Amino acid sequence: MNLHTLLKALPLVKPDLENPEITAIVNDHRKVEPGSMFICIKGHHADGHDFAKEAADMGAAAIISERALPLSVPVIVVNDTKHAMAVLADAFYGHPTGKLRLVGITGTNGKTTTSFMIEEIFREAGFKAGLIGTISMKIGNRIIETKNTTPDTIVLQETFAEMVSEGVDAAVMEVSSHALVQGRVDGCDFDVAVFTNLSQDHLDYHKTMEEYKKAKGLLFTRLGNTYTKPKFAVINADDPAGKQYIADTSAHVVTYGIDYRADFMAENIVMERNGTSFTLISPEGKNKVSLKLMGKFSVYNTLAAIAAAYVSNVPLETIIRTVESVQGVPGRFEGVDEGQDFSVIVDYAHTPDSLENVLKTIREFAGKRIFAVVGCGGDRDRTKRPLMAEAACKYATDPIFTSDNPRTEDPIAILKDMEKGVEGKQYQVIPDRKEAITAAIHAAREGDVVLIAGKGHETYQIIGDKVFDFDDRLVASNAIKELRTC
Numbered sequence: 202m203n204l205h206t207l208l209k210a211l212p213l214v215k216p217d218l219e220n221p222e223i224t225a226i227v228n229d230h231r232k233v234e235p236g237s238m239f240i241c242i243k244g245h246h247a248d249g250h251d252f253a254k255e256a257a258d259m260g261a262a263a264i265i266s267e268r269a270l271p272l273s274v275p276v277i278v279v280n281d282t283k284h285a286m287a288v289l290a291d292a293f294y295g296h297p298t299g300k301l302r303l304v305g306i307t308g309t310n311g312k313t314t315t316s317f318m319i320e321e322i323f324r325e326a327g328f329k330a331g332l333i334g335t336i337s338m339k340i341g342n343r344i345i346e347t348k349n350t351t352p353d354t355i356v357l358q359e360t361f362a363e364m365v366s367e368g369v370d371a372a373v374m375e376v377s378s379h380a381l382v383q384g385r386v387d388g389c390d391f392d393v394a395v396f397t398n399l400s401q402d403h404l405d406y407h408k409t410m411e412e413y414k415k416a417k418g419l420l421f422t423r424l425g426n427t428y429t430k431p432k433f434a435v436i437n438a439d440d441p442a443g444k445q446y447i448a449d450t451s452a453h454v455v456t457y458g459i460d461y462r463a464d465f466m467a468e469n470i471v472m473e474r475n476g477t478s479f480t481l482i483s484p485e486g487k488n489k490v491s492l493k494l495m496g497k498f499s500v501y502n503t504l505a506a507i508a509a510a511y512v513s514n515v516p517l518e519t520i521i522r523t524v525e526s527v528q529g530v531p532g533r534f535e536g537v538d539e540g541q542d543f544s545v546i547v548d549y550a551h552t553p554d555s556l557e558n559v560l561k562t563i564r565e566f567a568g569k570r571i572f573a574v575v576g577c578g579g580d581r582d583r584t585k586r587p588l589m590a591e592a593a594c595k596y597a598t599d600p601i602f603t604s605d606n607p608r609t610e611d612p613i614a615i616l617k618d619m620e621k622g623v624e625g626k627q628y629q630v631i632p633d634r635k636e637a638i639t640a641a642i643h644a645a646r647e648g649d650v651v652l653i654a655g656k657g658h659e660t661y662q663i664i665g666d667k668v669f670d671f672d673d674r675l676v677a678s679n680a681i682k683e684l685r686t687c
């Protein structure tokens with residue numbers, strides 16, 4: 202595509218320059234090849250403008266910048282290069298999200314779980330499905346690794362273009378608050394936007410809950426009905442933030458919930474040892490639903506998935522059949538079973554609310570003691586640490602505080618932050634995660650439950666700037682096997 206054609210995506214820019222062929226769009230100068238358009242992004246660690254000259258020297262055919270730069274290649278100046286990048290990437294890749302049905306999910310907890318369910322429903326309904334989220338990206342059955350929950354704009358649009366070329370007709374993606382603020386999804390044409398819930402996380406980044414709430418709200422304020430495409434906002438009616446998002450969107454609003462009147466509701470919820478059942482009340486009447494998933498929070502995720510699939514025109518019968526068949530999501534309430542006479546559960550709870558939910562769910566069926574191995578990530582919201590420790594002490598009989606991904610922070614300092622929330626309470630501190638998991642498993646007896654929280658599907662531990670192999674499920678499984686040889 203030539204430069205002038207591409208720049209039509211930015212209507213306020215009047216190109217009075219050369220018109221080179223643009224062969225790629227990049228925002229990392231190290232990836233520039235002859236013919237690339239280099240977009241200068243001011244980041245949290247570096248400023249892409251500092252690499253513009255190097256990019257030009259490496260053969261960049263055009264530069265998008267927030268200020269004039271004395272370079273020999275065309276430099277196009279815009280107010281906001283992050284937004285421009287999203288719009289240009291969308292145009293460069295041929296507006297891929299306009300060519301498929303796209304569901305975006307935001308909220309503090311439950312995005313990955315809900316997106317897995319929706320993807321399953323789409324497959325069952327006969328669509329070729331795509332998925333973008335925390336665990337990975339998927340195009341049909343092909344799995345692509347990711348670094349972020351919501352990838353960088355260019356990776357995102359490139360992936361959607363691949364989806365379109367491989368025949369994907371329905372995609373679902375997690376939309377993080379970071380992505381919304383950074384404009385990573387500005388070029389995405391969502392058909393359905395889903396809100397799961399809002400509780401404390403990421404205050405290191407957003408600073409206040411009000412700002413965090415506003416960030417999530419961007420998914421709904423930007424979702425407007427068009428003449429050609431109706432848009433749907435699927436909102437948790439039981440979450441106070443939902444009311445704000447309902448007021449702020451011009452899309453069709455569809456609600457779900459348990460406590461307040463909603464379009465999709467669950468009543469008669471019964472928690473069982475191996476699942477959860479409820480009566481679904483929907484625009485089509487009442488239906489019994491039996492899930493293999495545990496906990497009230499799973500009912501919320503299921504209602505969100507049901508509503509999103511329903512407004513995507515999937516028959517209710519297909520939706521119910523699929524949600525009933527979902528076995529679970531990797532690292533979310535995932536059992537580790539080596540034939541031991543106590544339960545071991547690996548879960549991704551890394552916020553106060555999710556930890557409380559998962560522990561309350563365990564209390565529904567735990568016969569005896571509950572060991573909770575819990576840590577908090579470094580370089581992330583410090584104010585959630587005492588609250589997570591408090592939840593562990595409130596709902597577990599035997600809390601063990603350990604390290605999550607300390608990243609560049611001192612693991613002992615993170616543990617000290619946790620301990621501020623539990624003065625006078627009973628707990629152990631075992632900084633080494635493998636030792637902590639092993640200690641819990643070796644102390645457990647028949648009927649006890651060991652929860653290993655925070656890292657779920659992760660197969661690594663980040664200490665300093667090094668990434669070590671670490672999988673809670675494997676560590677737990679080995680610790681159980683050791684019991685037999687003791």
Ligand SMILES: CC(=O)N[C@H]1[C@@H](OP(=O)(O)OP(=O)(O)OC[C@H]2O[C@@H](n3ccc(=O)[nH]c3=O)[C@H](O)[C@@H]2O)O[C@H](CO)[C@@H](O)[C@@H]1O[C@H](C)C(=O)N[C@@H](C)C(=O)N[C@H](CCC(=O)O)C(=O)O
Pocket residue numbers: 228229230231241242243244245246247248249252335348349350351352353354377378379380385
């Ligand atoms: C704090 C944050 O969100 N950072 C994100 C941000 O990176 P950044 O601002 O640090 O970028 P930077 O390193 O300063 O670089 C600025 C620009 O200079 C360019 N550059 C840089 C160096 C160089 O030599 N040459 C060069 O051209 C870079 O390519 C970039 O365009 O933009 C990048 C591209 O989109 C993201 O990958 C990166 O996520 C980092 C890795 C991260 O850890 N983010 C977390 C906090 C995050 O986003 N989390 C949410 C999930 C939360 C949830 O699920 O609850 C997520 O969506 O994953």
Ligand SMILES: Nc1ncnc2c1ncn2[C@@H]1O[C@H](COP(=O)(O)OP(=O)(O)OP(=O)(O)O)[C@@H](O)[C@H]1O
Pocket residue numbers: 308309310311312313314315335350375397398498499501502532533534548549550551554555556558559657
């Ligand atoms: N609807 C929910 N409400 C509260 N807690 C939940 C809910 N769904 C899941 N959880 C808890 O949150 C954890 C993370 O769930 P999930 O991965 O689906 O959330 P997420 O929003 O994708 O998280 P992330 O922001 O890290 O991507 C689960 O392991 C579970 O403990």
Ligand SMILES: N[C@H](CCC[C@H](N)C(=O)O)C(=O)O
Pocket residue numbers: 350551577578579581605606655656659
């Ligand atoms: N998306 C979340 C994941 C946290 C997972 C936890 N294991 C940690 O490292 O804090 C984040 O980046 O804050």
Ligand SMILES: [Mg+2]
Pocket residue numbers: 312313314334335336350375
């Ligand atoms: Mg997720």
